[in-house]
Amino acid sequence: MLVKSRPDLEENKNKTELQLIDVATGTTRTLTYDRPSVGHTRWSPSGDRIAFVAKDGLGKDSHNQIFILSMIGGDAMKVTNSTTGIQQFSWKPDGTVIAYVQEDEPENKSELEKGYDAFEVKYNSMFLNKKPRSSHIWLISSIGGEAKRLTSGSWSLPSSYPPGTPASPLSWSPDGKYIAFQRNESPYSGELYHSISTIEIESGLMKPITNRKIENRAILLESYPSFSPDGNYISYWFPRDSLINGSEIFIAPSAGGEGKSI
Numbered sequence: 001m002l003v004k005s006r007p008d009l010e011e012n013k014n015k016t017e018l019q020l021i022d023v024a025t026g027t028t029r030t031l032t033y034d035r036p037s038v039g040h041t042r043w044s045p046s047g048d049r050i051a052f053v054a055k056d057g058l059g060k061d062s063h064n065q066i067f068i069l070s071m072i073g074g075d076a077m078k079v080t081n082s083t084t085g086i087q088q089f090s091w092k093p094d095g096t097v098i099a100y101v102q103e104d105e106p107e108n109k110s111e112l113e114k115g116y117d118a119f120e121v122k123y124n125s126m127f128l129n130k131k132p133r134s135s136h137i138w139l140i141s142s143i144g145g146e147a148k149r150l151t152s153g154s155w156s157l158p159s160s161y162p163p164g165t166p167a168s169p170l171s172w173s174p175d176g177k178y179i180a181f182q183r184n185e186s187p188y189s190g191e192l193y194h195s196i197s198t199i200e201i202e203s204g205l206m207k208p209i210t211n212r213k214i215e216n217r218a219i220l221l222e223s224y225p226s227f228s229p230d231g232n233y234i235s236y237w238f239p240r241d242s243l244i245n246g247s248e249i250f251i252a253p254s255a256g257g258e259g260k261s262i
Helices: 109-113
Strands: 002-008 013-021 028-033 039-043 049-055 064-070 086-091 097-103 135-141 178-184 193-200 206-208 223-227 233-239 247-253
Touching: 002 039, 028 049, 039 086, 049 086, 064 086, 178 223, 193 223, 193 233
Parallel strands: none
Antiparallel strands: 002 013, 013 028, 039 049, 049 064, 086 097, 097 135, 178 193, 193 206, 223 233, 233 247
């Protein structure tokens, strides 16, 4: 499965198609035509469906949504109705639920509509033109329905921008009881305190994995968590020897404990 993009010079845009490739023969079959911003395609655990992110329209009020396409045939079904846009998602191992990340609505939405859009810059890109908002995890049935918020607060997951790949993907435990994720203490990208946490789906209980202590608490760069196949460990990225070096892969017990480089 791949997303094929080709430039349309007359309309001055890229047209994208979701294609299925037969590995044995190399033949391709187009599944969707000319959907704006198609990306982040993922097979369902049973292989009978494909989920992907795409815009739900062409206007300025359109947003990235999750669509699910059955391999039996038929049109893709829109699963979400996000008002801020889906950033990334992950199938629950049994295929019944999808966890996804979206940005929160602005708290001062009515003031923004009146033009009162001042904000504190703080630590962020020099091109920042609005206050960054926190991104959080939501759950929704893979057949659609009402979404359920799983996390909230002034902290944030790292922002991702489809059709590109997630900044740090969600990772389900094999039994579907937990999700591991990167927790940023602020939505401002320049505040470099990123730790790995898990959340229990049923209770909503969150806990850090490593409890790593850094002398300068302003900087901690754990990222990219992933559960092991047996669910007993979580691998993640962390800088080698010094915070200014490249990252190595570390492994910690999923119940929590000291992380060790491999």
